[in-house]
Amino acid sequence: MKGFTHFLTGIAIATCFGIAVRDSFENMSQIIILGGIFGYLPDFLDFQVSRFLEDFDYEVDPTLEKTIDPQGIANMFVEAIHHARDTGKKTSIKFNTMKLGADTWRQYGIMVDAEKKRIVVKIGPLVTTGKTALPGTEPPLKEAVGIAYYDADLIHTYDAWTWADIMSGPDYSIIPEDDGRLRLDFIAWHRRWSHSITAGLAFAPLGLLLYVALNSAFAGRFVFDAQMAIIAFMICLYGYWIHVIVDQFGIMGSNLFPPFTKQRSKGLSLFHSGLSIANFGTNWISVSVILYNLNYWAYEPVFTTDPLKYFGLTTAIPLAVLVSIYMAYNRWERKGKEKAGETDDEAAFLEKMDEMQEFGSGSNV
Amino acid sequence: MDFYLACIMWAVLGTLVAALISCFLPGLHVYNVMGFVVLLYLPMMDVIEPFHMLMFLAGMVTGFGILFTISTIYYSAPDDTTAFYFMPGQKYLMDGRGHEAAMITGIGALIGIFTLVSILPFSMGFLALLRELVSPHTHWIIGSILAFLLISEWPREYGRSKIQLFNISKEHRAQLDKGEIPDVIIKGLADRKRKLGDAKVTKPRSHEWEIKDGRRTYIVHEISAKGAEPGYEFMVLCVLPGWKRIAEAYKSKAAGWLTFGLASWLGMLIFYKTIVPVDRAFQTLMPVFVGLFAVSAIILALISKVKIPPQHLSKSTDIKGVRIAQGGGSGFLSGIFAAFVPAVTPGVSGALGGNATGIRDDKVFIMSMGTNRVVYYVGALALFLLPLLHLRRGGMAINVNLFFVPQTLEQYLLITAAIAICGFIAFIILIYASKFVAKLVERVTYQTLNLFVLVLIFSIIFLMTGIQGIALMLVATAIGLVPVMWNSRRLNLLAVILVPIWLNMAGIGSDIASLLGLV
Numbered sequence: 001m002k003g004f005t006h007f008l009t010g011i012a013i014a015t016c017f018g019i020a021v022r023d024s025f026e027n028m029s030q031i032i033i034l035g036g037i038f039g040y041l042p043d044f045l046d047f048q049v050s051r052f053l054e055d056f057d058y059e060v061d062p063t064l065e066k067t068i069d070p071q072g073i074a075n076m077f078v079e080a081i082h083h084a085r086d087t088g089k090k091t092s093i094k095f096n097t098m099k100l101g102a103d104t105w106r107q108y109g110i111m112v113d114a115e116k117k118r119i120v121v122k123i124g125p126l127v128t129t130g131k132t133a134l135p136g137t138e139p140p141l142k143e144a145v146g147i148a149y150y151d152a153d154l155i156h157t158y159d160a161w162t163w164a165d166i167m168s169g170p171d172y173s174i175i176p177e178d179d180g181r182l183r184l185d186f187i188a189w190h191r192r193w194s195h196s197i198t199a200g201l202a203f204a205p206l207g208l209l210l211y212v213a214l215n216s217a218f219a220g221r222f223v224f225d226a227q228m229a230i231i232a233f234m235i236c237l238y239g240y241w242i243h244v245i246v247d248q249f250g251i252m253g254s255n256l257f258p259p260f261t262k263q264r265s266k267g268l269s270l271f272h273s274g275l276s277i278a279n280f281g282t283n284w285i286s287v288s289v290i291l292y293n294l295n296y297w298a299y300e301p302v303f304t305t306d307p308l309k310y311f312g313l314t315t316a317i318p319l320a321v322l323v324s325i326y327m328a329y330n331r332w333e334r335k336g337k338e339k340a341g342e343t344d345d346e347a348a349f350l351e352k353m354d355e356m357q358e359f360g361s362g363s364n365v
Numbered sequence: 366m367d368f369y370l371a372c373i374m375w376a377v378l379g380t381l382v383a384a385l386i387s388c389f390l391p392g393l394h395v396y397n398v399m400g401f402v403v404l405l406y407l408p409m410m411d412v413i414e415p416f417h418m419l420m421f422l423a424g425m426v427t428g429f430g431i432l433f434t435i436s437t438i439y440y441s442a443p444d445d446t447t448a449f450y451f452m453p454g455q456k457y458l459m460d461g462r463g464h465e466a467a468m469i470t471g472i473g474a475l476i477g478i479f480t481l482v483s484i485l486p487f488s489m490g491f492l493a494l495l496r497e498l499v500s501p502h503t504h505w506i507i508g509s510i511l512a513f514l515l516i517s518e519w520p521r522e523y524g525r526s527k528i529q530l531f532n533i534s535k536e537h538r539a540q541l542d543k544g545e546i547p548d549v550i551i552k553g554l555a556d557r558k559r560k561l562g563d564a565k566v567t568k569p570r571s572h573e574w575e576i577k578d579g580r581r582t583y584i585v586h587e588i589s590a591k592g593a594e595p596g597y598e599f600m601v602l603c604v605l606p607g608w609k610r611i612a613e614a615y616k617s618k619a620a621g622w623l624t625f626g627l628a629s630w631l632g633m634l635i636f637y638k639t640i641v642p643v644d645r646a647f648q649t650l651m652p653v654f655v656g657l658f659a660v661s662a663i664i665l666a667l668i669s670k671v672k673i674p675p676q677h678l679s680k681s682t683d684i685k686g687v688r689i690a691q692g693g694g695s696g697f698l699s700g701i702f703a704a705f706v707p708a709v710t711p712g713v714s715g716a717l718g719g720n721a722t723g724i725r726d727d728k729v730f731i732m733s734m735g736t737n738r739v740v741y742y743v744g745a746l747a748l749f750l751l752p753l754l755h756l757r758r759g760g761m762a763i764n765v766n767l768f769f770v771p772q773t774l775e776q777y778l779l780i781t782a783a784i785a786i787c788g789f790i791a792f793i794i795l796i797y798a799s800k801f802v803a804k805l806v807e808r809v810t811y812q813t814l815n816l817f818v819l820v821l822i823f824s825i826i827f828l829m830t831g832i833q834g835i836a837l838m839l840v841a842t843a844i845g846l847v848p849v850m851w852n853s854r855r856l857n858l859l860a861v862i863l864v865p866i867w868l869n870m871a872g873i874g875s876d877i878a879s880l881l882g883l884v
Binding site: 002003004005007008011021024025028029030032033036037040044047048049052053055056057058059061064065066067069072076079083094128132167218220274275276279280283291294295298302303329 | 456460494495497498499501502504505508509512513516517519520521526527529569570571572586588589591592600602604607610611614618687691717720721722723724727870871872873876
């Protein structure tokens, strides 16, 4: 899911705590914000912390080479695959980007062709930070493509291009499996430990400390209210957990109980985390929950507090209509076209790509 | 003349004035123009019917909402609401598609007006209820937006986990292959105050050797034959530790936080101790917004020495129906949110809306911002006049309230009709104005044009707010340049208005102002 969606679900969870809602309008408390912050935290930990701590065994860095050599890049990827095969150890490779000016980058693409056991690298045009290609900047075709063949059984059914262009580039981990095959994992550092129930338990006390510190700072003296402190802890914990839970509806899933579990479990595959309608629908539900809670905990409610009637009218019916329109549109758009045969791996890959391209995170908005 | 006809004529006149200002006086904010119009009008209340003046202002705000895209795209002079599609808009201009961007914005604006006119009259009861429910919680809603702005900006990482130290020649290969460290590396590192301890050489990759001395890892990288210069074939790199990588990446995020902090301080300053003369204090925000968004963008345009390519006047915007629905829907929700919640402007609400609906495409974003800003400006007026609600938000309601108190549903419906007509007229003007200005920017050097706009802005600010206003604008410009220079988010600049209002709503504004020495 998008960052904002997680933030809003965290806020929605926080409003379930009546004491927090009442403290907000009686004492101008900002405690509900903690839910949003902790709802966002797992992605913060991955995309704003973990990714920088990752060490890669191989790094493609075209800026070191002055000229970008597609064959060299393909060779390096194959070398990394063979390294994983020969050593039996996880081997990671990072494809750094090539910044050429304030708003200019050189694009290059990598394709793992598992069927023909080859890596294809293609140098693309110069692109702006908004990924608009600058016409006439593509290298001649004979200099643009590099192909290298590998000798291993690679588990990778997704043969579309991965592009390294702006900001940070993509990375792969090549993980040897027990049966001797190699599994290719895109951005393996994502949802490795951060999106877990145990991490929620570990980080929630920090939220409690943050709450006490901010409360004391604004009051100008040390303030500790045990009841509110517990509420703050619960808001942080549930805010964090709701992120983990919501992400399980997607394809990728996460490693739910590290250090007791080591691998990501699969999600329910109900939708892509980057899908517009999924994000919009989740936000709609969050807003409905927030409004219901604000009304429910108000001393003088302004509308009915019958949850069935409320959520039926404000959430179930509108979303059912929206989803029906969406599905009808999709069916109409696909009419006459071959149905896209998206495998689980492809879907998981797309989900990761979506999360790598958070709106407003990589552009100067 | 018939009263109703006169009403529509006044509204159309307002739109024409907005068109002239948008096309020829870039940088002026609609609320500042409105402030002056009301100031001139108040002594003439007996001559001109207040409702006619309201119609004039409604026409003007509708016209601005649609036509300000000209200033933003062609003159690099965005305001606080357009600054966030300035970047994609500029991209289109540089691709020779400025007119296309203007048209996409215009279509978005038309969608906004259509939706506003058709939905609001049926939402009176719901909106009144919503206001009653949400009002006591506005402080934490604004606080949440601020928290999201602060945490959601990603650090800019260009992928370097190694830094280059120096180059050596390939004659040292044999030594490296034998596991020996060449003297030239030891000396080179010593020159850089890096003393090698008991180090070991390994070759984990075909093109690289690693030298580890327990504390640091150095890499000797073999440059490909194509890229290497004779005598400089190997490059000595130092692997950065994780915390250094984080520090490097967080430079841009730190610039964002710095921007946020400085803008907040500036906001507190103008809320508590503005330096603009008292008789013009109602224009305090003008030099600040112009400095933060327009002047900083113009300076960037002047420095970058870009040349505007010939503009292609496309006949189609080539955008699918589903994208129009997505952009329009996202823009409408964002705009109505901004019109409803105090301190939230279309810049912030557009970014939140983009996140909420998963917008990534530039065209959809431009369109959503076109819808968003019209719904925000015109919606603020409509919500103020809407029976059962009469919501006072933004400069529009404040200015109108000086001479007019909304009363009847008929007044509201009349205004709605005027908005629809003016929206249509403004869109037609936009088509021709955009074509005209697209040709103009081809003939005049971009730098000359921007210089002209800059001089114009300085003159307007001086006339409206005096030398103190110029000083304020320069401070705001310096702050506005921080995100531009360090590639961080411009959204942080909106802390100028969000933070003071949030602090005041949370009941600690005066304490913080006192802490800052402002009261």
